[in-house]
Amino acid sequence: MPETPVRGRRKPQPAHVLATFAWLALVWWLWSGHTEPMIIGFGVASCLLVVWLSVRMEVVDDEGEPISVALGLLGYVPWLLLEIAKANIHVAGVIWSPRLPIRRRLFSVPTSQASELGNAIYANSITLTPGTVALDVRRDTILVHALTQDSQEGLETGEMDRRVTKLERGWGEA
Amino acid sequence: MSVIEISSGVLLALGTFFCVTGGIGLLRLPDFYSRAHAGGLPDTLGATLILAGLVLLAGPNLIAVKLVMVGVLLHVTSPTGVHALAKAAYSRGVRAEEDSSE
Numbered sequence: 001m002p003e004t005p006v007r008g009r010r011k012p013q014p015a016h017v018l019a020t021f022a023w024l025a026l027v028w029w030l031w032s033g034h035t036e037p038m039i040i041g042f043g044v045a046s047c048l049l050v051v052w053l054s055v056r057m058e059v060v061d062d063e064g065e066p067i068s069v070a071l072g073l074l075g076y077v078p079w080l081l082l083e084i085a086k087a088n089i090h091v092a093g094v095i096w097s098p099r100l101p102i103r104r105r106l107f108s109v110p111t112s113q114a115s116e117l118g119n120a121i122y123a124n125s126i127t128l129t130p131g132t133v134a135l136d137v138r139r140d141t142i143l144v145h146a147l148t149q150d151s152q153e154g155l156e157t158g159e160m161d162r163r164v165t166k167l168e169r170g171w172g173e174a
Numbered sequence: 175m176s177v178i179e180i181s182s183g184v185l186l187a188l189g190t191f192f193c194v195t196g197g198i199g200l201l202r203l204p205d206f207y208s209r210a211h212a213g214g215l216p217d218t219l220g221a222t223l224i225l226a227g228l229v230l231l232a233g234p235n236l237i238a239v240k241l242v243m244v245g246v247l248l249h250v251t252s253p254t255g256v257h258a259l260a261k262a263a264y265s266r267g268v269r270a271e272e273d274s275s276e
Contacts, residue, residue: 088219127253
């Protein structure tokens with residue numbers, strides 16, 4: 001298991017501080033749509049204030065600002081959305097079917113992620129896909145409730161696990 | 175009606191279908207955990223299709239971006255909420271019924 005980062009032990013890395021500011025500034029502008037210099041000035045000031053507060057709160061790390069996975073998400077999210085769509089159609093078919101062909105099962109799937117962030121992404125992906133819900137995230141496994149045999153077998157292929165682990169490694173090692 | 179309006183209408187109708195299906199699933203499915211699966215339909219494909227339909231109507235502007243962000247937010251918060259519910263039920267001893275193979 002990797003060493004769990006202890007908050008407050010490390011100084012925030014410039015890249016994370018910069019990413020926090022950039023993200024806040026982008027969201028500020030997308031939300032407000034203002035272009036007047038004075039209003040933008042207020043925006044920049046409030047973004048800086050929030051960055052300062054976040055650094056003080058020691059939440060500016062790779063968990064708060066996961067830049068290491070940001071690029072990988074561009075490849076992962078479309079795949080996940082497609083899986084979600086397929087699972088939606090499957091579960092909708094089960095719900096509309098008169099004899100309600102469910103086969104509920106509790107089972108564990110192994111996880112190969114190294115970080116808590118990777119584990120959280122995997123568990124959330126499982127829950128987000130209709131037909132499987134993550135009940136309990138343990139050290140090296142996730143306890144899952146599946147609605148049908150198809151849902152269970154789909155998850156047990158391990159493809160989602162592999163993709164999240166690849167995503168977690170980020171640039172360089174991929 | 176323009177092509178955009180028609181495509182938007184189709185997306186809204188499909189999204190509504192998945193939302194209604196989720197509701198029916200909540201009623202039809204037999205126990206707590208299987209109902210948690212039905213709750214995922216409106217939150218994922220239902221919301222995505224409805225938001226996509228609205229984005230088409232909004233046109234390429236900041237409102238469309240905000241609608242997309244609503245979708246992103248839903249996709250992050252929904253599994254967190256469902257997991258919190260399911261985990262709370264599991265750790266408080268709500269038994270998960272299991273079916274034998276067909």
